[in-house]
Amino acid sequence: MARPKFAxxxxxxxxxxxxxxxxxxxxxxxxxxxxxxxxxxxxYHRFAxxxxxxxxxxxxxxxxxxxxxxxxxxxxxxxxAALHTPAWVRGHLDExxxxxxxHRDDFVQGGWPSSLRDGVAAQTARMEGGFARFARLVxxxxxxxxxxxxxxxxxxxxxxxxxxxxxxxxxxxxxxDELIRITYRAVVxxxxxxxxR
Amino acid sequence: MARPKFAxxxxxxxxxxxxxxxxxxxxxxxxxxxxxxxxxxxxYHRFAxxxxxxxxxxxxxxxxxxxxxxxxxxxxxxxxAALHTPAWVRGHLDExxxxxxxHRDDFVQGGWPSSLRDGVAAQTARMEGGFARFARLVxxxxxxxxxxxxxxxxxxxxxxxxxxxxxxxxxxxxxxDELIRITYRAVVxxxxxxxxR
DNA sequence: ATCGTTCTAGAATAATTATTCTAGACGGAT
DNA sequence: ATCCGTCTAGAATAATTATTCTAGAACGAT
Numbered sequence: 001m002a003r004p005k006f007a008x009x010x011x012x013x014x015x016x017x018x019x020x021x022x023x024x025x026x027x028x029x030x031x032x033x034x035x036x037x038x039x040x041x042x043x044y045h046r047f048a049x050x051x052x053x054x055x056x057x058x059x060x061x062x063x064x065x066x067x068x069x070x071x072x073x074x075x076x077x078x079x080x081a082a083l084h085t086p087a088w089v090r091g092h093l094d095e096x097x098x099x100x101x102x103h104r105d106d107f108v109q110g111g112w113p114s115s116l117r118d119g120v121a122a123q124t125a126r127m128e129g130g131f132a133r134f135a136r137l138v139x140x141x142x143x144x145x146x147x148x149x150x151x152x153x154x155x156x157x158x159x160x161x162x163x164x165x166x167x168x169x170x171x172x173x174x175x176x177d178e179l180i181r182i183t184y185r186a187v188v189x190x191x192x193x194x195x196x197r
Numbered sequence: 198m199a200r201p202k203f204a205x206x207x208x209x210x211x212x213x214x215x216x217x218x219x220x221x222x223x224x225x226x227x228x229x230x231x232x233x234x235x236x237x238x239x240x241y242h243r244f245a246x247x248x249x250x251x252x253x254x255x256x257x258x259x260x261x262x263x264x265x266x267x268x269x270x271x272x273x274x275x276x277x278a279a280l281h282t283p284a285w286v287r288g289h290l291d292e293x294x295x296x297x298x299x300h301r302d303d304f305v306q307g308g309w310p311s312s313l314r315d316g317v318a319a320q321t322a323r324m325e326g327g328f329a330r331f332a333r334l335v336x337x338x339x340x341x342x343x344x345x346x347x348x349x350x351x352x353x354x355x356x357x358x359x360x361x362x363x364x365x366x367x368x369x370x371x372x373x374d375e376l377i378r379i380t381y382r383a384v385v386x387x388x389x390x391x392x393x394r
Numbered sequence: 395a396t397c398g399t400t401c402t403a404g405a406a407t408a409a410t411t412a413t414t415c416t417a418g419a420c421g422g423a424t
Numbered sequence: 425a426t427c428c429g430t431c432t433a434g435a436a437t438a439a440t441t442a443t444t445c446t447a448g449a450a451c452g453a454t
Contacts (some may be wrong), residue, residue, distance in 0.1 A: 004431075005431075005432065025222075028411060029411070029413085041415090041432060042433080045432085049412080103298075145372065149376070151361065157358070187383075201401075225441060227440085236404055241444080242400080242402080246442080246443080
């Protein structure tokens with residue numbers, strides 16, 4: 001037996017597959033090591049605890065997801081940012097199940113490990129920053145009402161539209177993009193119409 | 198000590214409170230009996246298992262929620278059906294957390310108890326029937342596209358709009374109803390516009 | 395008053411999991 | 425050739441939970 005029979009990413013990937021199939025609760029040290037045919041010692045050699053593993057998995061996934069939205073906002077494409085959700089889901093079914101079907105806190109059993117606190121806080125900040133950027137881009141300012149609409153158009157509504165398909169583990173059909181487009185236009189138009197009243 | 202020191206509903210209510218506060222996972226026989234100061238024997242005297250208790254809780258809650266939507270549809274009020282979600286949430290914060298923040302299967306650990314299978318199947322049928330009724334009411338027919346839009350307007354979108362407020366356990370503000378109204382009108386109008394093209 | 399059913403009461407049991415611990419293998423540096 | 429740090433290996437430990445079991449109390453019917 002040589003040195004590296006397994007890699008850190010192997011454990012993360014196994015956890016991802018299990019979480020996507022049977023939910024975060026089914027991710028146990030036992031189910032991971034069984035799937036990988038690795039001894040539990042090898043697991044604990046790399047990760048301090050189950051919470052650290054699952055926390056890292058969630059973080060790595062959410063950061064990847066957010067990047068696409070950031071890119072669309074950088075390009076000044078508000079609608080593209082809203083449509084990023086169905087697009088990303090199509091290319092990352094497992095990751096999407098993880099991210100969009102569960103809460104952050106369904107993963108860690110105890111609180112968040114202190115080693116990940118900063119990462120989580122940074123993630124939250126980046127997300128709120130994204131809403132604010134979107135609000136300024138599309139509405140011209142980022143007050144309470146604008147931020148609320150941004151969150152609806154960028155997160156709540158697209159995730160809702162995609163959810164049932166994730167539950168069936170199937171890629172969202174084109175009608176989903178259509179619904180997002182319709183809603184996007186309506187909320188943006190309504191905003192500007194109400195401003196000029 | 199007399200006969201009925203506790204009622205069945207006491208256990209269900211305790212479970213509801215715990216689930217709303219700390220999630221369905223925190224609902225253990227221990228946490229229930231501790232909150233109620235009841236012995237575990239009294240619990241098992243009434244419920245065959247934890248899964249039966251939580252299954253019944255979910256079922257009783259979802260049926261109550263659905264009634265309001267059915268009533269609106271009976272009255273021919275499609276928009277009212279869509280707005281039922283925020284309205285109901287305001288009057289039933291705990292129940293709403295239970296229903297809208299988690300999946301059905303987050304409650305039962307094993308499969309659904311056979312005693313509840315029929316109830317769950319009936320619930321699903323009623324829900325799908327509701328979508329079909331809505332589709333016929335608002336779109337005039339209930340084909341694939343119409344059903345998809347019905348589900349979006351009646352379930353996915355309103356639930357999405359309400360979710361962040363539930364996470365903070367606060368009643369959804371008026372802007373939520375406004376967003377639902379805007380989206381409702383846009384999706385309905387788009388449908389009829391696309392038909393006449 | 396006695397009996398049986400319905401409950402209360404909580405200790406005992408079992409199963410599942412995370413985590414820790416002890417042993418030993420490999421391969422490069424000395 | 426020996427030694428050491430990095431890993432593999434999996435048994436042992438501990439904690440948490442659901443569930444079962446045994447005892448006994450209260451009330452209504454007889």
